[in-house]
Amino acid sequence: MERRREDRQDGGSGWEPRIIGFLCQWCSYTGADNAGTARIQYPPNVDVIKVMCSGRVDPELVLAALARGADGVLVLGCHPGDCHYISGNHKTMVRMPLVRSVLRDFGIEEGRFRHDWVSAAEGEKFARVVAEMTEEVRRLGPLRWPQRLQESGFRTCAAPAPCGEAVR
Amino acid sequence: MSANSRKRIAVFWASSCGGCDISLLEIGPRLLDVAAAADIVFWPCATDFKYHDVEKLPDGSIDVCLFNGGVRNSEQHEVALLLRRKSRVLVAYGACAADGGIPALANLVSRRAILDAVYHANLSTDNPAATEPRPLCAAPAGELHLPEFYGQVYRLCDVVDVDHVLPGCPPQAERVWETLKALLDGQAPEAGADGRVGCSPRTVCDECPREKKLVRVEAFRRHHEFRPEPGWCLLEQGLLCMGPATRGGCGALCIRADMRCEGCYGPPAGVADQGASMIGALSGVLDPASEEKAYALVSQIPDPAGTFYRFSLPSGLLKARRQDGGNP
Numbered sequence: 001m002e003r004r005r006e007d008r009q010d011g012g013s014g015w016e017p018r019i020i021g022f023l024c025q026w027c028s029y030t031g032a033d034n035a036g037t038a039r040i041q042y043p044p045n046v047d048v049i050k051v052m053c054s055g056r057v058d059p060e061l062v063l064a065a066l067a068r069g070a071d072g073v074l075v076l077g078c079h080p081g082d083c084h085y086i087s088g089n090h091k092t093m094v095r096m097p098l099v100r101s102v103l104r105d106f107g108i109e110e111g112r113f114r115h116d117w118v119s120a121a122e123g124e125k126f127a128r129v130v131a132e133m134t135e136e137v138r139r140l141g142p143l144r145w146p147q148r149l150q151e152s153g154f155r156t157c158a159a160p161a162p163c164g165e166a167v168r
Numbered sequence: 169m170s171a172n173s174r175k176r177i178a179v180f181w182a183s184s185c186g187g188c189d190i191s192l193l194e195i196g197p198r199l200l201d202v203a204a205a206a207d208i209v210f211w212p213c214a215t216d217f218k219y220h221d222v223e224k225l226p227d228g229s230i231d232v233c234l235f236n237g238g239v240r241n242s243e244q245h246e247v248a249l250l251l252r253r254k255s256r257v258l259v260a261y262g263a264c265a266a267d268g269g270i271p272a273l274a275n276l277v278s279r280r281a282i283l284d285a286v287y288h289a290n291l292s293t294d295n296p297a298a299t300e301p302r303p304l305c306a307a308p309a310g311e312l313h314l315p316e317f318y319g320q321v322y323r324l325c326d327v328v329d330v331d332h333v334l335p336g337c338p339p340q341a342e343r344v345w346e347t348l349k350a351l352l353d354g355q356a357p358e359a360g361a362d363g364r365v366g367c368s369p370r371t372v373c374d375e376c377p378r379e380k381k382l383v384r385v386e387a388f389r390r391h392h393e394f395r396p397e398p399g400w401c402l403l404e405q406g407l408l409c410m411g412p413a414t415r416g417g418c419g420a421l422c423i424r425a426d427m428r429c430e431g432c433y434g435p436p437a438g439v440a441d442q443g444a445s446m447i448g449a450l451s452g453v454l455d456p457a458s459e460e461k462a463y464a465l466v467s468q469i470p471d472p473a474g475t476f477y478r479f480s481l482p483s484g485l486l487k488a489r490r491q492d493g494g495n496p
Contacts, residue, residue, distance in 0.1 A: 055451070059444035060485070067485040080459060091451035093462040098447045098472055105276055105473035107490040145486070152319065154487050155326045 017137035020065040021046040021074040021130075024054045026084040027119045028076035034123030042127035043134040046074060053077070054115070055088030059099045066108065067156075069146050072137040074129070075115040082119060089117075111136035112143065175206035175231040175352055178222070179261075180251060181213060182244035183271045183321060184237030188262040189213040191338030192234070195345045205352050206231070210251075219247065222254055230254045232351045234261040235330075238268050238482070239322040242303070243315035252328040257351055259365075263337035265324040266364075267434040268482035270337070272321040273474055275481050275488035279319045320488045321481075332357060334366040337432035337479060340418050343367065362437050367417030369437035372429050376411055376420040380404055384455045388468045391427065402428050403453055408475060412449035413442050434480045441484040443476030 023029040029050045035042065051057055054077025062073045075096060083089045096115040103113055114133050118126045149156050181189055189211075193199065209230060210217045233255035239245050252258055263269040274282060287293065287300050303316045324330055334347055343366035350357040360369040368374065380401040389406035396402055402409040402423060410431035411423065417433055435442040456462040469475065477484055 059447040060439075060441050063441055063444050063485040087455065090455055090462075093456060093459050094451040094454045094466060095447050097463050097466045098450065098469070099444075101466070101469075101472045102443055102447070102476065105489065106486045108486075145490075148490060149487060152488060153322065153326065154320070154482060155323075 015142055017045045017071045017134055018069070019046045019072040019074055019130075019133060019137060020070045021048045021076065022051050022054065022057045022061065023048055023118075024077045024084075024089075025050050025052055027078035027082060027117075028054070028126065030120035031076075031118040031122045031126045034121065035127045036123075038123050040123055040127040042130045045134045045137075046130050053083070053085050053088035055083070055085065055091035057092065057095075059095055059102075062099050062113065066103075066112070066143060067145050067149070069143075071140075071143045072112040072114075072133060074133055076118045076126070076129070077115070079117040079119055082117075108143070109140050111140055176209045176225075176229060177202070177206045178210035178230045178233040178251060178255065179208070179213070180210065180233065180235050180237075180247060182235065182237030182248065182265070182324075183240035184262065184264045184269065186213060187338045188234075188236035188264075191262070191336075191341065191344060194338075194341035195348070196341070198345055202348065202352065219250070222250060225254050227253050228256050230256065232257050232259065232348070234259050234334075235324055236262040236265050238264045238271055239318070239324065239327050240271060240274075241315040241317050245318075245327055248324060248328050257331045258324075258328065259347070259351075260324040260330045260333045262339055263335055263432050263434065263479045265330075266333045266335040266483075267480035268321055268323050269479050272323075272481045273478065275320050276473060277489065278491050279317065283317070319491065323482050326482065332359065333364045335364060335415060335433045336367070336418060339366055340421070343417055360437050364415070364437070367415050367433055370416050371436045372411035372414045372416045372418065372420050372423070372433070375416045375418070376401075376423050378402065378423065385453045385465075387465070396426050398426075402426075408469065410442075410446060410476075410478075412452075413439070413446035413476075430478055431476075432479045434483060441486075442480045443473065443484055446476045 023032060032048060054075055057075050065073050075092065077089045077092050078084065080089060080093065092115065100110065100113055104110065116129050118129065179189065179192065208215055209225065210222050233251050235248065235251060235258060239248055260266045264271060283300055287295055288298065301314050301317065303314055305312050347357040347366045357365040359365045378399055378401045381404060383404055385404060385406055387406055388408060396405050396407065403411065407428040409428035411429040413435065414429050414431040415433040415436045422429055431442060435445060439445045454465055456465055481487065
């Protein structure tokens with residue numbers, strides 16, 4: 001694991017895709033558990049963040065992950081109709097297509113962002129989605145957004161207010 | 169306002185439309201108070217001082233500099249550095265200096281694509297020699313210099329440190345006057361936790377007189393298609409009102425005139441990305457029963473990035489389109 005994290009940083013031949021996965025705790029996180037207990041093999045490239053509901057994944061989290069160095073973002077939630085909170089994933093259904101269209105305008109390939117539905121029983125589907133996405137992001141290569149921002153000379157503090165040293 | 173020690177004011181326009189300069193005049197007869205208290209040492213829109221006049225001033229001798237516009241080229245960058253050196257208080261004035269503004273939507277296309285469109289591809293362009301502006305070129309009279317056209321539009325705070333940020337397109341006259349009066353009195357204008365002045369930390373919805381009926385939006389509509397019902401939330405009527413993701417301070421001016429909020433005051437306090445905030449807000453008024461319906465609904469939104477980031481692209485998290493690869 002440590003070796004892999006080092007490899008990620010050099011951006012060269014040892015590069016491995018780094019994908020941030022937001023998983024709802026009721027279905028998809030349990031689905032990932034299911035894949036683990038069933039000993040299904042899948043790539044270790046998704047860093048999983050457990051959230052209460054996929055409807056809780058603010059689009060800002062997706063953009064922040066990419067802006068801070070992720071090569072891809074995966075959002076997994078309960079199937080429509082199965083939401084623990086009844087309509088939480090309806091919010092995901094509206095947000096994620098919009099996030100996708102905004103990412104397209106920034107020149108970020110569609111394959112770097114995926115949202116899908118994984119139930120608690122779908123360990124195999126979880127492993128398949130992770131494997132597919134890892135391969136797709138590996139094919140696309142490193143995104144390097146923090147380096148892009150730095151090379152372009154943008155100041156990257158959170159608020160455009162009085163702060164710190166100018167970059168340019 | 170004390171008139172015994174005269175202040176020095178400078179106003180500059182960079183990558184902007186000139187509306188900010190006009191918004192200064194909107195403070196009306198109080199301009200006479202400004203004239204009584206201060207000398208204008210530089211204002212390209214209204215006076216005839218040149219850059220070398222500013223260069224001759226001692227460093228830190230301008231009491232208040234109102235800088236409007238973003239930074240698109242090397243000339244604007246140089247003047248920003250110059251005015252920073254000469255000014256005690258530098259204010260990023262208006263949406264473009266604060267958040268990039270409308271000119272920064274150009275960050276969604278590459279520098280190359282802009283030059284191609286303007287100098288070659290436009291139907292009205294007649295340029296058989298395929299001339300393009302160059303920073304340096306030899307002419308019979310000697311070397312000619314032009315400012316370098318940068319790859320992106322920057323906010324003022326990307327290139328120099330700023331003391332205050334006064335957002336708005338343009339900033340509203342009352343807010344301008346409050347801020348200017350405090351600065352001329354030598355006081356710090358009232359600022360929110362994130363240092364922005366002349367605005368509210370909360371959203372436009374906070375100032376909006378319209379009420380929600382808590383109904384779901386079935387379809388998006390545009391202004392030419394219908395007349396909005398008075399007193400009812402524009403977003404719920406299907407207009408893409410940016411109010412929920414936009415900082416207040418304007419008093420919901422546009423909304424009171426039946427126009428949707430376009431988002432000119434930038435993101436509210438605590439929001440890092442205005443576009444993401446609007447996408448988040450939309451899910452509260454749309455409630456599709458199926459995934460297909462969700463896609464159909466959101467595909468009615470023309471130009472999502474241009475709508476959600478109309479005034480704040482470089483203030484968001486991603487800031488500019490990548491210049492290599494990606495989707496066309």
